[in-house]
Amino acid sequence: MADSAQAQKLVYLVTGGCGFLGEHVVRMLLQQEPRLRELRIFDLHLGPWLEELKTGPVQVTAIQGDVTQAHEVAAAVAGAHVVIHTAGLVDVFGKASPETIHEVNVQGTKNVIEACVQTGTQFLVYTSSMEVVGPNIKGHPFYRGNEDTPYEAVHRHPYPSSKARAEQLVLEANGRKVRGGLPLVTCALRPTGIYGEGHQIMRDIYYQGLRLGGRLFRAIPASVEHGRVYVGNVAWMHVLVARELQQRPALMGGQVYFCYDKSPYKSYEDFNMEFLGPCGLRLVGTRPLLPYWLLMLLAALNALLQWLLRPLLLYAPLLNPYTLAMANTTFTVSTNKAQRHFGYEPLFSWEESRTRTIRWMQAMDSSAQ
Numbered sequence: 384m385a386d387s388a389q390a391q392k393l394v395y396l397v398t399g400g401c402g403f404l405g406e407h408v409v410r411m412l413l414q415q416e417p418r419l420r421e422l423r424i425f426d427l428h429l430g431p432w433l434e435e436l437k438t439g440p441v442q443v444t445a446i447q448g449d450v451t452q453a454h455e456v457a458a459a460v461a462g463a464h465v466v467i468h469t470a471g472l473v474d475v476f477g478k479a480s481p482e483t484i485h486e487v488n489v490q491g492t493k494n495v496i497e498a499c500v501q502t503g504t505q506f507l508v509y510t511s512s513m514e515v516v517g518p519n520i521k522g523h524p525f526y527r528g529n530e531d532t533p534y535e536a537v538h539r540h541p542y543p544s545s546k547a548r549a550e551q552l553v554l555e556a557n558g559r560k561v562r563g564g565l566p567l568v569t570c571a572l573r574p575t576g577i578y579g580e581g582h583q584i585m586r587d588i589y590y591q592g593l594r595l596g597g598r599l600f601r602a603i604p605a606s607v608e609h610g611r612v613y614v615g616n617v618a619w620m621h622v623l624v625a626r627e628l629q630q631r632p633a634l635m636g637g638q639v640y641f642c643y644d645k646s647p648y649k650s651y652e653d654f655n656m657e658f659l660g661p662c663g664l665r666l667v668g669t670r671p672l673l674p675y676w677l678l679m680l681l682a683a684l685n686a687l688l689q690w691l692l693r694p695l696l697l698y699a700p701l702l703n704p705y706t707l708a709m710a711n712t713t714f715t716v717s718t719n720k721a722q723r724h725f726g727y728e729p730l731f732s733w734e735e736s737r738t739r740t741i742r743w744m745q746a747m748d749s750s751a752q
């Protein structure tokens with residue numbers, strides 16, 4: 384909570400503050416940012432849990448709004464010192480149209496940038512994604528790369544394309560004069576696959592395993608490493624970068640930082656079993672049970688079914704051509720740029736991250752009984 388020795392004078396705005404990552408960012412700010420006077424939470428869907436936050440010393444303002452509506456964004460941003468922009472449509476399952484994904488992720492980000500410029504907010508942190516880099520459409524591996532590793536970032540899918548364009552807009556906006564004449568200072572954080580309390584995909588995979596009698600069937604070789612990072616550490620990096628951006632604008636302005644911690648390098652499926660195993664699930668097979676060409680055929684059939692059924696219902700399984708290609712392509716990061724630039728160290732160890740996630744899943748499991 385706030386330290387009396389440090390004046391509580393800053394106003395922060397978190398867009399997407401009721402999402403999986405956003406909620407952790409909101410709670411981390413209230414715990415770790417002593418200069419906070421007001422915390423504004425802007426989201427299309429406000430959570431009931433926000434009410435419990437309004438009893439503390441920091442003024443918590445919940446704002447129901449849409450980032451695609453420029454006037455709503457401008458009203459929320461006006462008077463804020465720092466904006467942390469996490470709001471986005473995270474869809475690789477074909478649930479939303481490409482146009483909607485672009486409208487939210489790109490136009491929404493444009494609206495946030497223009498709101499900062501028009502109202503005089505000087506600091507903007509954008510939640511980007513590993514997918515801005517890859518895996519690319521050619522399936523090139525990115526093995527323990529960093530922010531400077533050369534890689535052919537080529538995207539066709541609406542989601543990574545929208546994140547790449549939004550990140551580019553944020554970085555290009557660095558240095559623009561905001562109202563009052565001061566420069567806008569921006570940076571972008573690129574989480575790899577985030578896990579932890581509230582991760583909807585992990586929840587979906589767990590219930591899929593329950594439906595299959597407690598079993599999951601290996602589809603991806605164990606040798607394919609996929610970067611993962613604990614949500615609490617991603618939230619901590621957002622809080623720290625927002626603070627240090629104010630102190631070191633020349634160094635950090637216009638920069639990108641991968642989000643990382645000590646989570647082990649494993650395949651997507653093996654990593655998930657760190658949490659699903661203690662909840663009673665079993666991963667069948669030491670190597671993929673089906674040949675890759677058959678998986679590709681099944682993924683293509685899922686995509687065809689989704690298209691055929693769309694007028695009647697939303698069919699959006701985990702397996703589609705894009706998710707299969709992603710899961711089957713090594714993408715891991717090994718970097719210390721955030722540590723070098725603003726002293727980032729993970730707040731949660733791998734053991735703590737794993738324990739917290741397991742506890743969340745077991746609590747979910749008991750409520751599902």
Ligand SMILES: NC(=O)c1ccc[n+]([C@@H]2O[C@H](COP(=O)([O-])OP(=O)(O)OC[C@H]3O[C@@H](n4cnc5c(N)ncnc54)[C@H](O)[C@@H]3O)[C@@H](O)[C@H]2O)c1
Nearest residue numbers: 399401402403404426427449450469470471512574576577
């Ligand atoms: N989950 C991951 O593994 C991961 C990895 C890297 C980056 N990211 C990025 O982190 C951010 C948060 O992702 P998440 O996993 O928490 O997703 P999420 O869907 O749980 O949260 C997104 C939040 O944004 C809100 N939102 C969506 N459209 C909006 C709109 N038009 N106006 C206002 N609010 C809107 C949603 O209501 C939701 O609360 C996204 O920008 C995503 O691209 C996520």
Ligand SMILES: CC(C)[C@@H](O)CC[C@@H](C)[C@H]1CC[C@H]2[C@@H]3[C@H](O)C=C4C[C@@H](O)CC[C@]4(C)[C@H]3CC[C@]12C
Nearest residue numbers: 473475512514575576602651701702706707709710
């Ligand atoms: C059905 C099997 C092939 C199964 O293994 C599919 C897993 C698949 C659903 C996930 C594999 C990799 C995930 C993505 C990755 O963790 C990074 C992401 C970036 C982030 O910005 C949004 C989420 C995601 C695209 C994440 C989505 C699920 C996977 C594709």
